[in-house]
Amino acid sequence: DTVMTQSPDSLAVSLGERATINCKSSQSVLYRSNNKNYLAWYQQKPGQPPKLLIYWASTRESGVPDRFSGSGSGTDFTLTISSLQAEDVAVYYCQQYYSSPRFGQGTKLEIK
Amino acid sequence: QVQLVQSGAEVKKPGASVKVSCKASGYTFSTYGFNWVRQAPGQGLEWMGWISANNGYTNYAQKFQDRVTMTTDTSTSTAYMELRNLRSADTAIYYCARGGGHEFSHSDYWGQGTLVTVSS
Numbered sequence: 001d002t003v004m005t006q007s008p009d010s011l012a013v014s015l016g017e018r019a020t021i022n023c024k025s026s027q028s029v030l031y032r033s034n035n036k037n038y039l040a041w042y043q044q045k046p047g048q049p050p051k052l053l054i055y056w057a058s059t060r061e062s063g064v065p066d067r068f069s070g071s072g073s074g075t076d077f078t079l080t081i082s083s084l085q086a087e088d089v090a091v092y093y094c095q096q097y098y099s100s101p102r103f104g105q106g107t108k109l110e111i112k
Numbered sequence: 113q114v115q116l117v118q119s120g121a122e123v124k125k126p127g128a129s130v131k132v133s134c135k136a137s138g139y140t141f142s143t144y145g146f147n148w149v150r151q152a153p154g155q156g157l158e159w160m161g162w163i164s165a166n167n168g169y170t171n172y173a174q175k176f177q178d179r180v181t182m183t184t185d186t187s188t189s190t191a192y193m194e195l196r197n198l199r200s201a202d203t204a205i206y207y208c209a210r211g212g213g214h215e216f217s218h219s220d221y222w223g224q225g226t227l228v229t230v231s232s
Contacts, residue, residue: 040218042157049207049222050149050157061220093157097216100173101147101159 002027002096006104012112019081021107023094028074031098038098041070041079044106045090053092054079086111114138116208116223123229124198131194132226134208141189142166147211147219148182148193150204158204162215163191171215198230 003026013019029038037057042050052061054070057077067082081088089111094104119133134146148160161172163182170182181194191208206226209219 038216044157049209049225050219051222052218052220055218055220095157095159095218097218099216100171101162101216103157103159106156 002029002099002102004094004096004102004104006092006094006107008107009105010108010110012110013081013084014112015086016083017112019084019088019109021079021092021094021109023072023077023079023104025075025077025096025098027098029096029098030074037073037077038096039070039072039077040095040097041068042093042095042103043088043090044093050093081109084109084111114210114221116210116221118206118208118223118226121227121229123231126199126230126232128198128230129194129196130198130228131192132206132208132228134191134193134223136165136189136191136210139210141184142186144213145211145215145217146182146184146191147209147217148180149207149209149219151207151225152201152204155204160193160206162211162217164213164215165191166213169215195228198228200230202228203230204228 007022039057041054044050058070091106117135145164163170165184183192208223210221211217
């Protein structure tokens with residue numbers, strides 16, 4: 001199994017500042033035949049289902065604000081929120097879907 | 113617009129089975145698959161498996177291999193997840209989510225979740 005480890009577990013950022021969440025996989029999730037990283041990011045607010053933000057490591061889902069961006073390849077990935085808004089308070093999960101899909105443990109993002 | 117509407121909350125006794133439904137609308141049902149994901153109270157997300165709505169092919173997480181059955185009904189555009197031999201650790205919110213047409217895919221639309229409580 002490819003295990004996903006996120007850091008930090010929790011994060012407090014001031015409004016308007018940059019938030020960065022890291023995700024590391026125990027094995028590469030880059031499929032060389034199509035050069036795609038099988039990595040997604042989700043946002044989950046209390047009492048709601050997860051919402052897809054980013055897939056293929058860096059493709060923003062339709063309707064997701066452009067302050068959200070994903071980067072990385074192979075085993076190391078990053079979700080960046082360029083200017084934190086109040087509505088971004090949530091738990092964020094990375095997920096690999098290269099093999100039997102696994103989620104990271106989640107990162108709780110709060111306002112400082 | 114794409115919608116996934118799940119069945120209501122369930123309370124089950126240990127050893128019983130539960131079957132959660134997920135009715136899809138707003139897209140061509142057989143073009144996609146379904147991922148099933150659960151979330152225990154206060155915990156993270158756990159992938160349970162995937163089913164193709166095109167041909168019924170399934171890929172279950174090893175942890176659930178012997179207790180879960182996923183099916184689809186194309187006549188009603190509904191996906192189902194049945195979990196047998198329930199124990200207290202199965203108390204969780206169960207989500208269906210639209211996946212790709214192949215087994216390893218991200219999930220772009222999610223149901224509202226179904227709370228399953230296992231208690232004697």
